[in-house]
Amino acid sequence: MATYNKFQDYAGQLNKGVHNWSTHTFKAAFTNTAPVATNTVLTDITQLSTGGGYTGGAGGGLTLDTVTLSEATGTAKVTIADEVFTASGSVGPFRYVPYYNDTATSPLDALICWFDYGSSITLATSEVFTLDHDATNGLWQLV
Numbered sequence: 001m002a003t004y005n006k007f008q009d010y011a012g013q014l015n016k017g018v019h020n021w022s023t024h025t026f027k028a029a030f031t032n033t034a035p036v037a038t039n040t041v042l043t044d045i046t047q048l049s050t051g052g053g054y055t056g057g058a059g060g061g062l063t064l065d066t067v068t069l070s071e072a073t074g075t076a077k078v079t080i081a082d083e084v085f086t087a088s089g090s091v092g093p094f095r096y097v098p099y100y101n102d103t104a105t106s107p108l109d110a111l112i113c114w115f116d117y118g119s120s121i122t123l124a125t126s127e128v129f130t131l132d133h134d135a136t137n138g139l140w141q142l143v
Contacts, residue, residue, distance in 0.1 A: 002097070002115035002132075006140075009040040010112050014142075018110050021069035021078050024103035026112070028083065028131055029061035030054060030094035035114045042100045042109035052089035052123065058109065059102055062131070077138040083131040085123075092122035097131065099139075113139070 013019060033046040047056040055061070066081035085091075098114035115131075123129055133139065 002117045004113060004115060005035070005037065006113045007035070007039055007098075007111040008037045009110075013104075013107070013110050018104050018106070019101050019112070020103075021067060024101050026064045026067055026080075026099060027059075027061040027102045028064060028097050028099050029056075030091070031096045031098065032092070032094045032120055033096070034116075035096055035098050035111075039098075039111055041107045041111060042098075044111070045098050048091065048094055052087045052091035052125070053085070054087075054091045061100070063102075064099070064131075074143070076142040078140055079135060079138040080131075080133040082133055085129045085131075087123035087125055087127050087129070089125050090122065091129075093120035094122075095120045 029045060030048045031045050035045055047060055048054055050056045062083055062085055064080050064083060068079045070077050095117050096114050099112045101110045104110040
């Protein structure tokens with residue numbers, strides 16, 4: 001099970017309207033360099049290089065296809081469908097998967113959170129890596 005970590009600036013970005021969970025495009029990047037809580041934008045992260053079906057750099061990573069913002073009894077929640085990545089060549093090693101807003105322009109590619117998988121992962125051709133999201137509790141909740 002991966003460990004969830006929030007980038008500190010995310011709370012401020014959220015309150016400044018940087019993130020629109022209903023219309024923006026959100027992505028997950030791969031890195032083997034530990035993010036730090038004070039990182040704010042994707043360029044603070046050392047992503048994997050492009051290869052094996054993974055695209056690095058600005059706009060890189062995996063698009064989170066089904067992102068849903070819901071509200072019930074005063075609690076907002078963001079849920080994300082599981083994402084499956086199949087390597088078309090060697091990918092990795094990576095241990096951390098930071099999430100960012102690919103639509104955000106101020107700041108550009110604003111960071112949200114990252115998951116620590118505990119040890120480095122290397123995928124061979126045709127191997128699958130699944131971002132397993134919590135369908136019940138979501139990525140986060142705001143009460």
